[in-house]
Amino acid sequence: MKSTHIELAHGNGGILSRQLIQEICVKHFGNSTLNLLMDSAVIDIRAGNIAFTTDSYVIRPVFFPGGNIGTLAVCGTVNDLSVMGAVPIALSCGFIIEEGFAISELDEIALSMRAVADAVNVRIVTGDTKVVEKGSADGIFINTSGIGTLAADVFSVTNQKIEPGDAVIVSGTLGDHAAAVMTARQDFPLKSSIKSDVAPLSALVRHVLASCRPGEVKIMRDPTRGGLATTLNEFTPGTGCSCVLNEKHLPVHEEVRAICEITGFDPLYLANEGKVVIIAASDSAGKIVQLLHEHDLGKNAAVIGYFEKDENEKVYLKTDVGGTRICDMLVSDMLPRIC
Amino acid sequence: MKSTHIELAHGNGGILSRQLIQEICVKHFGNSTLNLLMDSAVIDIRAGNIAFTTDSYVIRPVFFPGGNIGTLAVCGTVNDLSVMGAVPIALSCGFIIEEGFAISELDEIALSMRAVADAVNVRIVTGDTKVVEKGSADGIFINTSGIGTLAADVFSVTNQKIEPGDAVIVSGTLGDHAAAVMTARQDFPLKSSIKSDVAPLSALVRHVLASCRPGEVKIMRDPTRGGLATTLNEFTPGTGCSCVLNEKHLPVHEEVRAICEITGFDPLYLANEGKVVIIAASDSAGKIVQLLHEHDLGKNAAVIGYFEKDENEKVYLKTDVGGTRICDMLVSDMLPRIC
Numbered sequence: 001m002k003s004t005h006i007e008l009a010h011g012n013g014g015i016l017s018r019q020l021i022q023e024i025c026v027k028h029f030g031n032s033t034l035n036l037l038m039d040s041a042v043i044d045i046r047a048g049n050i051a052f053t054t055d056s057y058v059i060r061p062v063f064f065p066g067g068n069i070g071t072l073a074v075c076g077t078v079n080d081l082s083v084m085g086a087v088p089i090a091l092s093c094g095f096i097i098e099e100g101f102a103i104s105e106l107d108e109i110a111l112s113m114r115a116v117a118d119a120v121n122v123r124i125v126t127g128d129t130k131v132v133e134k135g136s137a138d139g140i141f142i143n144t145s146g147i148g149t150l151a152a153d154v155f156s157v158t159n160q161k162i163e164p165g166d167a168v169i170v171s172g173t174l175g176d177h178a179a180a181v182m183t184a185r186q187d188f189p190l191k192s193s194i195k196s197d198v199a200p201l202s203a204l205v206r207h208v209l210a211s212c213r214p215g216e217v218k219i220m221r222d223p224t225r226g227g228l229a230t231t232l233n234e235f236t237p238g239t240g241c242s243c244v245l246n247e248k249h250l251p252v253h254e255e256v257r258a259i260c261e262i263t264g265f266d267p268l269y270l271a272n273e274g275k276v277v278i279i280a281a282s283d284s285a286g287k288i289v290q291l292l293h294e295h296d297l298g299k300n301a302a303v304i305g306y307f308e309k310d311e312n313e314k315v316y317l318k319t320d321v322g323g324t325r326i327c328d329m330l331v332s333d334m335l336p337r338i339c
Numbered sequence: 340m341k342s343t344h345i346e347l348a349h350g351n352g353g354i355l356s357r358q359l360i361q362e363i364c365v366k367h368f369g370n371s372t373l374n375l376l377m378d379s380a381v382i383d384i385r386a387g388n389i390a391f392t393t394d395s396y397v398i399r400p401v402f403f404p405g406g407n408i409g410t411l412a413v414c415g416t417v418n419d420l421s422v423m424g425a426v427p428i429a430l431s432c433g434f435i436i437e438e439g440f441a442i443s444e445l446d447e448i449a450l451s452m453r454a455v456a457d458a459v460n461v462r463i464v465t466g467d468t469k470v471v472e473k474g475s476a477d478g479i480f481i482n483t484s485g486i487g488t489l490a491a492d493v494f495s496v497t498n499q500k501i502e503p504g505d506a507v508i509v510s511g512t513l514g515d516h517a518a519a520v521m522t523a524r525q526d527f528p529l530k531s532s533i534k535s536d537v538a539p540l541s542a543l544v545r546h547v548l549a550s551c552r553p554g555e556v557k558i559m560r561d562p563t564r565g566g567l568a569t570t571l572n573e574f575t576p577g578t579g580c581s582c583v584l585n586e587k588h589l590p591v592h593e594e595v596r597a598i599c600e601i602t603g604f605d606p607l608y609l610a611n612e613g614k615v616v617i618i619a620a621s622d623s624a625g626k627i628v629q630l631l632h633e634h635d636l637g638k639n640a641a642v643i644g645y646f647e648k649d650e651n652e653k654v655y656l657k658t659d660v661g662g663t664r665i666c667d668m669l670v671s672d673m674l675p676r677i678c
Contacts, residue, residue: 008675009670009671011564011675011676012564012565012669012671012673012674012675013563013564013565013569013610013669014565014569014668014669014670015667015668015669015670016670017564017565018668036497037573038423038497039392039418039419039420039422039423039560039561040390040391040392040419040420040423040425040485040487041390041391041392042388042389042390042391042423042489043388043389043390043391044387044388045384045387045388045389046387048383048384049381049382049383049384050381050382050384050389050486051379051380051381051382052379052380052381052382052429052431052464052465052484052486053378053379053380053431053465054431054432054433054465054466054467054482054484055433055467056433056434056435056467056469056482057469058435058469058471058475058476060475079378080378080379081378081379083378084377084378084379084381086379090391092391092392092393092484093393094393094394094395094482094484095395096395096397096435096480125391126391126392126393127393128393128394128395128482130395130396130397130480130676131675132397132477132675132676133477133675133676135474136397136399136476136477136676137397137475137476137477137480138471138472138475138476141435141469141476141480143393143395143433143467143482143484145391145393145431145433145482145484146379147389147391147486148379150381158375158377221378222378224352225350225351225352225356226351226352226353226356230352230353234376271352328354329353329354329357330351330352330353330354331348331353331354331355332348332351334351335351336347336350336351336470336471336472337350337469337471337472337475
């Protein structure tokens, strides 16, 4: 392919589209299903239930400390499947590219996607590329959709099993992704060495579930956009409980804490891209934290709070100084385009 | 929801995101799977094979004669599944929305998506909404991914079965979608009454396949971006055949023909969004055209050419005036953002 930058003709379905697909998608994602370049990929599913998810990624900047939009697009969708208890098996990849985008960057992004996909044994089996005029998009947007197989005895995927005494466990430090992306932005006045935690959670989650009986894990979620506080605000309504977090148990990287102090951001609302929050039966919390500690991605796992019977169904934070404050849903936008 | 236009906070994962999802996605797409608003949708699949596809839609303008980006996003993905012989069962929907986009338009788009989905008995089961700053996208982009079940005895999905004598059948007039969108653009000097052919092909395709034995239909495709000529250029290489079309048999709406004469566009390269091209065994061509004629969307179906043994593996057009010209893959971009 002679072009070094994306032209509108790379999106017209003709010969340049074909070349782009061959020299980026087939080269990096290549597998027996994708290479057929059919309108749909055919996948053999033996299980009776599959999980199906989609996410678009619009992160700015496209390359950030710890990853790029491609790593994020694979991890994010793999994680959405994993926290449902599904084993990810196939991904789609839809590129929307701005005219003039460097093909070398596209190449690097696709290569990163393949690397993560290989690491978690998932294939990119179908794709699409659209090109829009300069100024009609900001660099590149990626949609990945994914399917995964579900075991029959999967834990509940709703919050209906949450009850008083259940523990809130998080697999590691909060806010690394948002902090890394924020400091990587040109207009951000501080520099730091913090890296995004972007990582696929499938192996970690599988490691935990493999040693748990039904009922030990009540629900899981990866607290991305909106952070941990937002996820817990989604879990709490309808349970007849409030969720009480203990500030001193929250794992927060020192540098992230410093960035938050300076900027006024709250780590509870910062996006994570390689963390899982697990609501666990009280008797099982210790075991689950132990299981998380056995895996690289769960080394800093901790119990950070509990559910208590309370008709207000709120999320509370017991602060270091002995106070209690309500952690509501995010209202104003803290950090647009964090994922 | 009090907002009338999209704000960045509609994309932050917090309370406005939640409202937007409730008041657009749950309202219009609502079903027992989607309404759980989990990270992935769980779908029961009894068949052993599924088809999986993805497409992003970036069409300009968002509303055009005969449809809008939402109808297109559902039809396009349903059609990609249908031409693989799959029965579409579930779709995802990923919105990328520019700050300031009118929520009333988003509402109308989502409503159109639901209407088409209902008509073909497919559910939108999972979704995602991202918002980018004003100027970072052009209005709205939609990704739909889809899964469908495949019968065990599905026709071949590759071009390996194509052989000399096979007929090229198209289900109706060529280029209606591109012509409609082109004339709807503000900068286009002509007005016409032509409407996009955007339509879901699932019922038409199922009607044909239900009456065919394996081997009668060699391969199918919906000739969208790049048009019929591009699709046939994808079918031909590797077959040991060339594809010879007969210009006088090409079904082209009179108004589309006029637009092409004035603008220099070629209907063979114009996008269709509600047409299927079927390569059929020569003995079965008559029957298949008859089956197409029995359905509203196939009334103008015709045999438009044949495959002939030829190591050049080209697509040729026999013109009305007795000449023959090569129809190569599209190179330069005729109409960006047609889908």
